[in-house]
Amino acid sequence: xxxxxxxxxxxxxxxxxxxxxxxxxxxxxxxxxxxxxxxxxxxxxxxxxxxxxxxxxxxxxxxxxxxxxxxxxxxxxxxxxxxxxxxxxxxxxxxxxxxxxxxxxxxxxxxxxxxxxxxxxxxxxxxxxxxxxxxxxxxxxxxxxxxxxxxxxxxxxxxxxxxxxxxxxxxxxxxxxxxxxxxxxxxxxxxxxxxxxxxxxxxxxxxxxxxxxxxxxxxxxxxxxxxxxxxxxxxxxxxxxxxxxxxxxxxxxxxxxxxxxxxxxxxxxxxxxxxxxxxxxxxxxxxxxxxxxxxxxxxxxxxxxxxxxxxxxxxxxxxxxxxxxxxxxxxxxxxxxxxxxxxxxxxxxxxxxxxxxxxxxxxxxxxxxxxxxxxxxxxxxxxxxxxxxxxxxxxxxxxxxxxxxxxxxxxxxxxxxxxxxxxxxxxxxxxxxxxxxxxxxxxxxxxxxxxxxxxxxxxxxxxxxxxxxxxxxxxxxxxxxxxxxxxxxxxxxxxxxxxxxxxxxxxxxxxxxxxxxxxxxxxxxxxxxxxxxxxxxxxxxxxxxxxxxxxxxxxxxxxxxxxxxxxxxxxxxxxxxxxxxxxxxxxxxxxxxxxxxxxxxxxxxxxxxxxxxxxxxxxxxxxxxxxxxxxxxxxxxxxxxxxxxxxxxxxxxxxxxxxxxxxxxxxxxxxxxxxxxxxxxxxxxxxxxxxxxxxxxxxxxxxxxxxxxxxxxxxxxxxxxxxxxxxxxxxxxxxxxxxxxxxxxxxxxxxxxxxxxxxxxxxxxxxxxxxxxxxxxxxxxxxxxxxxxxxxxxxxxxxxxxxxxxxxxxxxxxxxxxxxxxxxxxxxxxxxxxxxxxxx
Amino acid sequence: xxxxxxxxxxxxxxxxxxxxxxxxxxxxxxxxxxxxxxxxxxxxxxxxxxxxxxxxxxxxxxxxxxxxxxxxxxxxxxxxxxxxxxxxxxxxxxxxxxxxxxxxxxxxxxxxxxxxxxxxxxxxxxxxxxxxxxxxxxxxxxxxxxxxxxxx
Numbered sequence: 001x002x003x004x005x006x007x008x009x010x011x012x013x014x015x016x017x018x019x020x021x022x023x024x025x026x027x028x029x030x031x032x033x034x035x036x037x038x039x040x041x042x043x044x045x046x047x048x049x050x051x052x053x054x055x056x057x058x059x060x061x062x063x064x065x066x067x068x069x070x071x072x073x074x075x076x077x078x079x080x081x082x083x084x085x086x087x088x089x090x091x092x093x094x095x096x097x098x099x100x101x102x103x104x105x106x107x108x109x110x111x112x113x114x115x116x117x118x119x120x121x122x123x124x125x126x127x128x129x130x131x132x133x134x135x136x137x138x139x140x141x142x143x144x145x146x147x148x149x150x151x152x153x154x155x156x157x158x159x160x161x162x163x164x165x166x167x168x169x170x171x172x173x174x175x176x177x178x179x180x181x182x183x184x185x186x187x188x189x190x191x192x193x194x195x196x197x198x199x200x201x202x203x204x205x206x207x208x209x210x211x212x213x214x215x216x217x218x219x220x221x222x223x224x225x226x227x228x229x230x231x232x233x234x235x236x237x238x239x240x241x242x243x244x245x246x247x248x249x250x251x252x253x254x255x256x257x258x259x260x261x262x263x264x265x266x267x268x269x270x271x272x273x274x275x276x277x278x279x280x281x282x283x284x285x286x287x288x289x290x291x292x293x294x295x296x297x298x299x300x301x302x303x304x305x306x307x308x309x310x311x312x313x314x315x316x317x318x319x320x321x322x323x324x325x326x327x328x329x330x331x332x333x334x335x336x337x338x339x340x341x342x343x344x345x346x347x348x349x350x351x352x353x354x355x356x357x358x359x360x361x362x363x364x365x366x367x368x369x370x371x372x373x374x375x376x377x378x379x380x381x382x383x384x385x386x387x388x389x390x391x392x393x394x395x396x397x398x399x400x401x402x403x404x405x406x407x408x409x410x411x412x413x414x415x416x417x418x419x420x421x422x423x424x425x426x427x428x429x430x431x432x433x434x435x436x437x438x439x440x441x442x443x444x445x446x447x448x449x450x451x452x453x454x455x456x457x458x459x460x461x462x463x464x465x466x467x468x469x470x471x472x473x474x475x476x477x478x479x480x481x482x483x484x485x486x487x488x489x490x491x492x493x494x495x496x497x498x499x500x501x502x503x504x505x506x507x508x509x510x511x512x513x514x515x516x517x518x519x520x521x522x523x524x525x526x527x528x529x530x531x532x533x534x535x536x537x538x539x540x541x542x543x544x545x546x547x548x549x550x551x552x553x554x555x556x557x558x559x560x561x562x563x564x565x566x567x568x569x570x571x572x573x574x575x576x577x578x579x580x581x582x583x584x585x586x587x588x589x590x591x592x593x594x595x596x597x598x599x600x601x602x603x604x605x606x607x608x609x610x611x612x613x614x615x616x617x618x619x620x621x622x623x624x625x626x627x628x629x630x631x632x633x634x635x636x637x638x639x640x641x642x643x644x645x646x647x648x649x650x651x652x653x654x655x656x657x658x659x660x661x662x663x664x665x666x667x668x669x670x671x672x673x674x675x676x677x678x679x680x681x682x683x684x685x686x687x688x689x690x691x692x693x694x695x696x697x698x699x700x701x702x703x704x705x706x707x708x709x710x711x712x713x714x715x716x717x718x719x720x721x722x723x724x725x726x727x728x729x730x731x732x733x734x735x736x737x738x739x740x741x742x743x744x745x746x747x748x749x750x751x752x753x754x755x756x757x758x759x760x761x762x763x764x765x766x767x768x769x770x771x772x773x774x775x776x777x778x779x780x781x782x783x784x785x786x787x788x789x790x791x792x793x794x795x796x797x798x799x800x801x802x803x804x805x806x807x808x809x810x811x812x813x814x815x816x817x818x819x820x821x822x823x824x825x826x827x828x829x830x831x832x833x834x835x836x837x838x839x840x
Numbered sequence: 841x842x843x844x845x846x847x848x849x850x851x852x853x854x855x856x857x858x859x860x861x862x863x864x865x866x867x868x869x870x871x872x873x874x875x876x877x878x879x880x881x882x883x884x885x886x887x888x889x890x891x892x893x894x895x896x897x898x899x900x901x902x903x904x905x906x907x908x909x910x911x912x913x914x915x916x917x918x919x920x921x922x923x924x925x926x927x928x929x930x931x932x933x934x935x936x937x938x939x940x941x942x943x944x945x946x947x948x949x950x951x952x953x954x955x956x957x958x959x960x961x962x963x964x965x966x967x968x969x970x971x972x973x974x975x976x977x978x979x980x981x982x983x984x985x986x987x988x989x990x991x992x
Contacts, residue, residue: 010987014982015983026892042891046932046935046942183953
C-alpha cells in the first residue's frame with residue numbers, strides 16, 4: 001500500500017514538474033521568453049548566426065525595381081546608391097538601410113507607435129502610454145492621408161517601404177531574423193509609409209517636445225513669481241550672440257494651414273453633437289517623455305565661412321549635430337544618385353533622403369532651433385460635466401481615442417486618450433493639461449527635405465524649406481559659388497498679446513495659438529560682412545525681435561558660439577583640417593570668463609598648501625577641458641560647488657520640487673539659466689541678493705567663491721588623492737556609447753575623455769556622457785560643382801553586434817579622424833558592390 | 841525417510857530470486873549504446889529542425905526503458921547529459937565550424953536578455969535547457985513505468 005502511494009506521489013510530482021518545464025520552455029512566463037523555442041540550436045536566437053552579415057559583392061533581385069541599381073561600399077561601410085529612376089533610388093535606400101539596420105528601424109517605429117511592450121514586455125508600457133497619448137501614430141496617419149501618392153514624398157515613401165519589405169521577405173523565407181526576434185518570438189509587421197513618418201516623429205519629439213511651461217509653473221509655485229522671473233528670465237542678461245542681428249520685419253502671424261492631428265475638431269465640438277460619454281476618464285497617470293528619447297543637452301554646432309576666411313576663397317561648412325551617441329547611431333551615411341538626386345551625407349534610418357550633407361552645388365547642416373514648440377493648456381473642467389471642457393463660450397465633449405497595448409508575457413493594457421481642441425489631455429509633471437505640440441500637425445516635412453536635397457542655391461534652398469514645420473531647425477548653408485547663410489525654419493507658434501506662453505495657458509479660448517511666425521520674418525542671414533555664419537542653439541535673434549521665440553530656459557548661452565567666432569578671428573584663411581580641429585575643441589568659454597574672477601577672489605586669502613597648488617593650476621590653465629588636465633577637474637568641481645552653494649539654500653527653503661523634473665530643476669545638472677545668472681552676477685552684480693541665503697548673514701560673490709573653492713578642493717582630495725597635479729579630468733569624466741536596446745555589454749565604453757556640456761566638442765550630461773557629436777561633417781567648395789567632403793560618426797553602418805561594421809567608426813571618431821564622403825556624382829573606391837535588378 | 845522442506849509459493853520465490861540477484865549483481869547494464877546513440881541523434885536532428893521539445897520526449901523514453909533496470913545515479917546522469925546537452929552542444933559546434941557566428945550571437949543574446957554579455961552565459965543556458973528537459977522527461981517516464989507497468 002505504502003509502495004502504491006509512493007508511486008502515485010512520484011507520478012504526480014514528476015508530471016507537475018514536466019508540465020511546468022514544458023510550459024516555461026514552450027510559452028515563457030512573464031518577461032521570461034519561451035527559452036526552449038529561443039535556445040534550440042536550429043532556430044530561435046541561433047537562426048541569426050547563419051545570416052551572412054559580412055557585406056560582399058552580390059547580385060540580388062528585388063521585386064518592384066524598375067531598372068538595375070548599383071549599391072557600393074567602402075571598406076569602412078560608407079554606402080553609395082546609383083539608380084536610373086528616383087523610385088529605384090528610394091527603394092534601394094530602403095532595402096540597404098533595412099538590411100544593415102533592421103532592428104533599429106523596428107525599434108524606432110515601435111517606440112513612436114507605442115508598441116514597445118509587444119516586444120520588450122511590461123518595461124515598455126510607460127513609453128507606450130506616453131507615445132499613444134501624445135499621438136505620434138495619429139499624426140503619422142494624418143500626414144500620410146494628406147500626402148498625394150503621386151507627390152515626390154508620396155512616391156519616395158512608397159518606394160522606401162517596398163525596399164524595406166523586400167528585406168523582410170528575405171528574413172521570412174530564411175528565418176534568419178535578428179537575435180532579438182529569435183529571443184522573444186515576436187515577428188515584425190511589414191513596413192508602411194506611416195512607419196517612416198512615425199520614425200520622423202520620434203526624432204521631432206526628441207528635439208522639440210519639452211515641459212518648459214510646466215517647469216516655470218513649478219518654479220513660480222515654489223520660488224515665487226519674482227525669483228522665477230529674476231533667475232529664469234525671458235531674456236538672459238548675459239550678452240547673447242544671435243546670428244540674425246536685424247532689423248526685423250513685424251508682420252502679422254501666419255495662419256496655421258493644417259490642423260492638429262491630435263486635437264478635437266473645433267467645427268465638430270458643439271454641445272449638440274456631443275457623443276455618448278462613457279464614465280469619466282480618470283486623472284491619468286503621470287506620463288513623461290522617456291529618458292531614452294529625451295534630448296537632455298542641446299549642443300549642436302554648424303558654421304560656414306567664405307571669402308578671405310577660407311584658404312583659396314570659396315566657402316567651407318562644418319556641422320556636427322549633437323544627439324545621444326548610441327550603437328547603432330541615429331545616422332546612416334549614404335550617397336544617393338539618380339536623375340533627380342545627387343546627394344551625400346547623413347540620413348536617418350527609416351526616412352528617405354539625406355538630412356545633413358551636400359549635393360553637387362550646395363551643402364548644409366543643422367542645429368536645433370529650440371524655439372517654443374510645446375504649449376500647455378489648463379482646460380476648464382467640471383465634475384458635473386464629465387468628459388467635457390469649456391471652450392469659446394460652450395461646453396464641448398472631449399473626443400476619445402482608444403488603444404489596446406499588447407504586452408509580451410502579460411495582459412493587454414487598455415488606454416483611452418481624451419482630446420480637446422488644443423490637443424491630447426495628459427498628466428505631465430503632476431498636472432492635468434492638454435498639450436499643443438507643433439509636432440502633432442499633419443505637415444509634409446519630408447517633401448520639404450527632399451526638395452532641399454535637390455536645391456541648387458540659397459534661394460531655392462530657402463524656398464524648399466518653407467514647407468518644413470517641425471522640429472524648428474537652424475540650417476547653415478554653403479555653396480559652390482562661395483555663398484553662405486543661416487536660416488531658421490519651422491513653426492514657431494504665437495499666442496495673443498498679453499498671454500504668457502512660457503506658462504500653462506487658459507484653455508477657454510482666449511489664449512489659443514493665433515498663428516506662427518511668418519516664414520519671411522524668421523531669423524536668417526546671407527553672406528554677412530563678417531564672412532562667418534554660425535549656429536550653436538543660441539537665441540537666433542536679438543532682444544528686439546518682435547516674435548516670442550522662447551525664454552532663457554530654451555537657448556544656449558553662446559559659449560560655443562564665442563569659441564567658434566574667436567577661432568575664426570584668431571586665424572587666417574582656414575582649411576578643412578582647421579575645421580576638424582575646431583569640431584574637437586574643448587575650450588570652456590565659461591571658464592575663460594569666470595576663472596579670473598575666482599583667482600581674484602582668492603587673492604590675499606589664506607590657503608592651505610593643497611589649495612595653493614589647485615589655485616596655481618587654474619592660474620596657468622588654458623581653459624581647455626582636456627582629459628589630462630587637472631585644472632579642468634578643479635574648475636568643474638568648483639563650478640558645481642559654486643552653483644550649489646548659491647542656489648541649494650534657496651531650493652531647500654522654497655522646497656523647489658527638483659524630483660519632479662530632474663532634467664531641468666535639478667541643480668546637479670547645472671541648469672543653463674542659473675549658470676548664466678551666476679556668470680552675470682559674478683562679473684556684474686557681485687552683491688546680488690541671491691548670494692545671501694534666506695535668513696542668513698550677508699554674503700557676496702567673492703565669499704561664496706572662496707567657500708566653493710575650498711569645498712571643491714576637499715572633494716577632489718577625497719576622490720582623487722592629495723596631489724592636485726594628479727587630478728586629471730579623465731579620472732572624473734567619461735564618455736559612453738550605449739546600445740539602443742539598453743543592453744549593457746552591447747555598447748561602447750565608458751572611456752575617459754575630455755570636454756563638457758558646453759565645449760564645441762560637447763559631452764552632454766553629467767560626468768559620464770552619452771550625448772555629443774553624433775555626426776561630423778566638413779565640406780569645402782573648391783569650385784562650381786567641386787567639393788571635398790569628410791564625415792565621421794561614433795558607430796558603424798550595421799546594427800548587428802556580430803559584424804565588423806557595428807562600431808568600426810568609433811575609434812576613428814575618438815581619434816578625431818574623418819573619412820572621405822563618397823561623392824554623389826562619382827564613385828569612391830568600393831570594396832563591395834551589390835547589383836540589384838528586378839525579380840522575385 | 842523424507843525431510844520436510846518449507847516450500848514458498850512459486851511467485852514469491854521467483855520475485856525474491858530476482859531481487860536477490862539484483863542486489864547481488866549490483867549495477868545492471870545501461871540500455872544498449874545503440875539506443876543511446878539513436879536517442880542523441882534524434883535529439884540532434886530534432887534541434888536542427890527547430891523541434892525544441894525532443895530532449896524531453898527522448899528523456900521520457902529513456903526513463904521508461906531504464907525505470908525497470910535502475911542503472912544508478914551516475915549512469916543515469918550521464919545518460920541524461922548524452923540525450924540532452926550533448927546533441928544540442930554538438931549542433932552548436934558543427935554550426936560554428938561551418939562558419940556560423942555562434943559565439944557572437946551568444947554574446948548578443950546574453951546582452952539583450954539583460955545578462956552579462958558573455959557567450960558562455962547563453963551557451964550554458966542552452967545546454968541547461970536541454971538538460972532540464974531530458975531530466976524532467978526521464979523522471980516522468982520512470983514514474984509512469986513504476987505506476988502502470990509495476991502493477992501488472
